[in-house]
Amino acid sequence: MKHLLNLLAAIALLVWGTHLVRTGVLRVFGANLRRILARSMGNRFTAALSGIGVTALVQSSTATSLMTSSFVGQGLITLPAALAVMRGADVGTALMSVFFSFDLSWLSPLFIFVGVVLFLSRQDATVGRIGRVLIGLGLMLLALRLVVDATEPLVAAPAVRALLSSLGSDVLLEITVGAVLAVAAYSSLAVVLLIAALAAASAVPLDVALGLVLGANLGSGLLAVLTTAKSPVEVRQVTVGNLFFKLLGVALLAPCIGLWLRHVQPMLADATSTVVLFHLAFNVAISLGFIGLTQLVARGVQKLLPKPEQPPSQMRLQHLDPSALSTPSLAISCAAREAMHQADVVETMLNGVLTVIKTNDLRLAEELRKMDDSVDELYSSIKYYLTKISREALAEEESRRWTDIISFTINMEQIGDIIERVLIDIEDKKIKKDRSFSEAGMAEITELHARLLDNLRLGMSVFLNGTVRDAQKLLEEKARFRDLERAYASTHLARLSDNTVQSIETSSLHIDLISDLKRINSHICSIAYPILDSAGALAPNRLRQPALAEQAER
Structure with a gap:
């Protein structure tokens, strides 16, 4: 024995x-x-x-x-x-x-x-x-x-000799x-x-x-x-x-x-x-x-082994290949490609929000809300796929990329949830009550929406290429968008003071909408943080400095 x-x-x-x-x-x-x-x-x-x-x-x-x-x-x-x-x-x-x-x-x-x-x-x-x-x-x-x-x-x-002789x-x-x-x-x-x-x-x-x-x-x-x-x-x-x-x-x-x-x-x-x-x-x-x-x-x-024929609506290359898990660097690339598809679905949802606002299309709103289920499923699939990759088998750069993908998919999933809630609000507070935004209010929403789409596409580029310059530009857009949201909130309050009927009827929806768009923009801009952090390009925390100075005075 x-x-x-x-x-x-x-x-x-x-x-x-x-x-x-x-x-x-x-x-x-x-x-x-x-x-x-x-x-x-x-x-x-x-x-x-x-x-x-x-x-x-x-x-x-x-x-x-x-x-x-x-x-x-x-x-x-x-x-x-x-x-x-x-x-x-x-x-x-x-x-x-x-x-x-x-x-x-x-x-x-x-x-x-x-x-x-x-x-x-x-x-x-x-x-x-x-x-x-x-x-x-x-x-x-x-x-x-x-x-x-x-x-x-x-x-x-x-x-043992008898056993081995039986093989012969x-x-x-x-x-x-x-x-x-x-x-x-x-x-x-x-x-x-x-x-x-x-x-x-x-x-x-x-x-x-x-x-x-x-x-x-x-x-x-x-x-x-x-x-x-x-x-x-x-x-x-x-x-x-x-x-x-x-x-x-x-x-x-x-x-x-x-x-x-x-x-x-x-x-x-x-x-x-x-x-x-x-x-x-x-x-x-x-x-x-x-x-x-x-x-x-x-x-x-x-x-x-012929390829199964699929209807055109379902013909999409699935990037989460189980056989790639034995090669961690290849599996990371597969997960990144699937994360980009998740971002494409989010972009489609975001792009359709403005159409729903302008046309009051309930059918389109329902289709866009259903797309959030796809975003959630993609998030779950990517997360589960990444957990099957051994972190010990990853090089330092690949381990950082693993974290970036998780962070990116979380942000996309949360953006999808926000868009779903925005669509529900539009249905309940605008379409079903047959209300409209004022001309100035609609122009503000259109401007914020256009900036948001540009930032989303820039965020996808930052995730894909990891360029520090683009990451810095994306972070700068966060401050610009915040200032713009505050300015439009103020002009909306001014219209309320002038007793503009359309602004009064849609006031709650208008304020909630531009606030939700700012939240979406914050999730998009957070894509830049891991890139800038790894490059050592993040500025010191502005909230921390006064606190340190106050402690020094004490």
């Missing part, structure tokens, strides 16, 4: 080390890796090369698959190009398994020591995240040695077991390295080990399909197409295990080399052999 627990702990350490490397690399280079993938789609060969490079860094073809699938879901790349990337991604994983197969155990304590020092010294900086990667690499190398040490006494047990009678069973291990470990790389270590310790025969390797390759494709099961069709097309290539490759090369053992294995130094080089040869063979079939497979997958 003790030896079994040691083996399980070593396997868990191997999987955890792989996870640390993957997440650490994505934190440091996530945005750059996305740009590399997006820019390399000119032809299938450059796309495959980018897949090799990205996967070699993140230590996971599954992570590359999810990243690429997200691009397809957002319409940034085509399905054939994504399938070409995946052909390279599998080769990248195989190359890393060859690298880790060398005796690098002497590097393990060095990587762990240096990684811990860097991580503890500056956790939130790039140096700390590089330290996290080094810790992961050190743990992987340590885990591989522990697997070998734990396997030797375990294999000596008769029961059925290639299909070996492939199934390998696939299950890859799905459970969330890493085909970790499983292939484990199989190589077991083969080196004579825990499994070589023919069984090669069958398990085929299963691990198949499992990585199945894992990506399971991870994107609830994603849009465009995303699932990538993972299903990649799984098809793996199924075809396993079916064609499984009979070649005997040929590999008979003709290639005698030329290799040890069992570890036999396993990892077979893994590499398998992926190179199916990548080179099938890269010309990406267009054909893409058409087949599109027929198998």
Whole structure:
């Protein structure tokens, strides 16, 4: 039992080390890796090369698959190009398994020591995240040695020998077991390295080990399909197409295990080399052999998983892609795009308010009020999506962006609520009572509304681009709007003094309306605060200074 627990702990350490490397690399280079993938789609060969490079860094073809699938879901790349990337991604994983197969155990304590020092010294900086990667690499190398040490006494047990010998009678069973291990470990790389270590310790025969390797390759494709099961069709097309290539490759090369053992294995130094080089040869063979079939497979997958037809009113790209959550920088971009759509809905509502005031259109007022439900749903969806992004996996800039998106969506949701209440007031106090604003009052409302729309569009630009100059301009508009609201309130009171009938009838609505427009403007202008705060451009709190002076006098 003790030896079994040691083996399980070593396997868990191997999987955890792989996870640390993957997440650490994505934190440091996530945005750059996305740009590399997006820019390399000119032809299938450059796309495959980018897949090799990205996967070699993140230590996971599954992570590359999810990243690429997200691009397809957002319409940034085509399905054939994504399938070409995946052909390279599998080769990248195989190359890393060859690298880790060398005796690098002497590097393990060095990587762990240096990684811990860097991580503890500056956790939130790039140096700390590089330290996290080094810790992961050190743990992987340590885990591989522990697997070998734990396997030797375990294999000596008769029961274990009987269990392992049962695998050697059925290639299909070996492939199934390998696939299950890859799905459970969330890493085909970790499983292939484990199989190589077991083969080196004579825990499994070589023919069984090669069958398990085929299963691990198949499992990585199945894992990506399971991870994107609830994603849009465009995303699932990538993972299903990649799984098809793996199924075809396993079916064609499984009979070649005997040929590999008979003709290639005698030329290799040890069992570890036999396993990892077979893994590499398998992926190179199916990548080179099938890269010309990406267009054909893409058409087949599109027929198998056609895009559902939607009525024109519902045809909108949903940006909150679940498969992007494994790449925090990509998920942040998805949330920002959905937040911009929420702002577009708010702009439509705000734009329609003036039309309702001028035309007394009850039907339009009802439609605009219903749009507030969409704003609330978008807010809830974005907030829930962001909570699924690990804050620990975010770089400092991405963490700040996470906060900005939350703040922006809250402001948009509150603006929607204010607009809904304004529309209800207009219906009850103006339309149903058949009242009208005075000509001067209507001009004031129109002026405030126009400024408000301009400020909303400027606020959306500030959120999207984070320009300090625009943020300062937006904050200046807050003071101008406040002064304008006070001036119009005063002129309205002057009209009441002149006994203007229309002003008297709509006085309550007029005062409430310009006050609500000022509140909306305050929410819009608050978009600028995080930008200016991070740039150190916020002026000192004017309320705090007199209080400090008063305390000093005391």
